[in-house]
Amino acid sequence: MKNDSPIIIIGGGIIGLALGYKLLRSKKVSSLIILEKEKEVGLHQSSHNSGVLHAGLYYAVGSLKAKLAVDGIRQMVSFCRENGIAHEICGKLVVAKEEAELSELHRLKKQGDANGLVGLQILDSKEMKKIEPFASGIASIYVPEEGIVDYRQVCQVLATKIELMGGKIFREAKVVDIKKKGRTWKIKTGRGNFLTSFLVNCAGLYCDRICRLAMGHCPIRIVPFRGEYFEIKEHRKYLVKNLIYPVPDPRFPFLGVHLTRMINGRVEAGPNAVLSFSREGYSKGSFDWRDTYEIFSYQGFWNFLKRYPLAAWEEWKRSRRKSLFCKAIQKLVPEIQEQDMIAGAVGIRAQALFPDGKLVNDFLFVKEEGVLHLLNAPSPGATASLAIADEIVNRIEA
Numbered sequence: 001m002k003n004d005s006p007i008i009i010i011g012g013g014i015i016g017l018a019l020g021y022k023l024l025r026s027k028k029v030s031s032l033i034i035l036e037k038e039k040e041v042g043l044h045q046s047s048h049n050s051g052v053l054h055a056g057l058y059y060a061v062g063s064l065k066a067k068l069a070v071d072g073i074r075q076m077v078s079f080c081r082e083n084g085i086a087h088e089i090c091g092k093l094v095v096a097k098e099e100a101e102l103s104e105l106h107r108l109k110k111q112g113d114a115n116g117l118v119g120l121q122i123l124d125s126k127e128m129k130k131i132e133p134f135a136s137g138i139a140s141i142y143v144p145e146e147g148i149v150d151y152r153q154v155c156q157v158l159a160t161k162i163e164l165m166g167g168k169i170f171r172e173a174k175v176v177d178i179k180k181k182g183r184t185w186k187i188k189t190g191r192g193n194f195l196t197s198f199l200v201n202c203a204g205l206y207c208d209r210i211c212r213l214a215m216g217h218c219p220i221r222i223v224p225f226r227g228e229y230f231e232i233k234e235h236r237k238y239l240v241k242n243l244i245y246p247v248p249d250p251r252f253p254f255l256g257v258h259l260t261r262m263i264n265g266r267v268e269a270g271p272n273a274v275l276s277f278s279r280e281g282y283s284k285g286s287f288d289w290r291d292t293y294e295i296f297s298y299q300g301f302w303n304f305l306k307r308y309p310l311a312a313w314e315e316w317k318r319s320r321r322k323s324l325f326c327k328a329i330q331k332l333v334p335e336i337q338e339q340d341m342i343a344g345a346v347g348i349r350a351q352a353l354f355p356d357g358k359l360v361n362d363f364l365f366v367k368e369e370g371v372l373h374l375l376n377a378p379s380p381g382a383t384a385s386l387a388i389a390d391e392i393v394n395r396i397e398a
Contacts, residue, residue, distance in 0.1 A: 119142075
């Protein structure tokens with residue numbers, strides 16, 4: 001892999017930073033450049049999330065997500081311990097509310113065991129209340145390895161380490177054009193032109209656009225989904241000790257509205273998952289013409305709606321009515337009331353869709369001569385970032 005040309009990574013989110021760190025630490029590259037369009041690293045999906053360390057319970061046995069989530073959480077916890085990053089292994093409950101959910105609960109337990117998780121337990125309602133006294137359900141899975149972390153701090157530490165090892169991070173360097181001549185890529189940015197013989201696309205919300213700039217086509221399109229959270233008021237935070245999740249609908253990629261104690265002590269409820277008209281739509285009225293056009297001109301989006309009309313409708317209604325959002329939360333903790341909830345954070349999920357409307361459920365890599373694209377790495381992308389970086393290094397070498 002080693003040559004005189006720097007490897008260039010597009011995207012200074014947590015995965016791009018993890019990759020830069022792993023490449024420099026391995027000493028397999030002579031120089032490295034990260035191009036980030038924002039003023040600082042890790043400002044989008046990397047820090048606009050629930051801050052949960054996901055252990056790999058939900059992902060199909062044998063999938064990249066399963067493999068890299070299990071490896072990734074252990075690497076991430078070690079990295080946080082070594083670098084004094086705020087984190088806590090507090091455990092999580094996945095709660096079944098009714099008999100119909102028990103078969104899925106047991107399937108998840110079996111899947112988690114097969115994926116290599118340690119200490120999973122099926123608890124009855126009495127055992128569950130010893131962990132979360134105000135949670136309601138007939139049974140649950142206890143996931144002791146899961147926890148919470150400050151991913152923004154992780155990004156900052158990674159960036160510092162990269163620069164100390166001689167890597168360069170160019171901020172406010174939005175990529176506007178990519179051309180290839182022979183074996184050399186010429187990347188045009190707002191901070192000048194850069195040359196490389198190997199390019200890695202870790203652009204997250206914009207990975208499909210970077211892919212099209214480099215290859216002229218892309219097998220998927222990013223459709224942004226807005227995740228809205230409510231925060232539980234200070235005097236009612238005692239109702240949630242750590243992490244309380246529902247049994248997810250196996251037909252849909254989102255985990256359902258859940259309750260999360262954050263590393264800063266706040267308790268958040270959410271997120272929902274509604275279509276966003278902007279890839280950076282952090283306020284309710286956000287709208288971007290190009291982003292919206294790319295959604296509605298894509299046949300994959302319309303095919304997606306045909307596949308999931310009811311789920312899409314339910315998520316939209318819950319976004320518009322706080323009472324419906326509260327009802328979803330009350331399924332987990334009945335004592336939480338509407339007046340206990342105030343508007344909280346917002347995140348945007350870069351959901352990749354195939355043209356037939358199928359969701360890209362696993363991490364997706366596309367490699368051609370001199371370039372590797374990471375085209376799908378939503379949750380557990382942040383948790384698994386260090387393991388994903390190892391996977392990319394292996395693919396570059398191959």
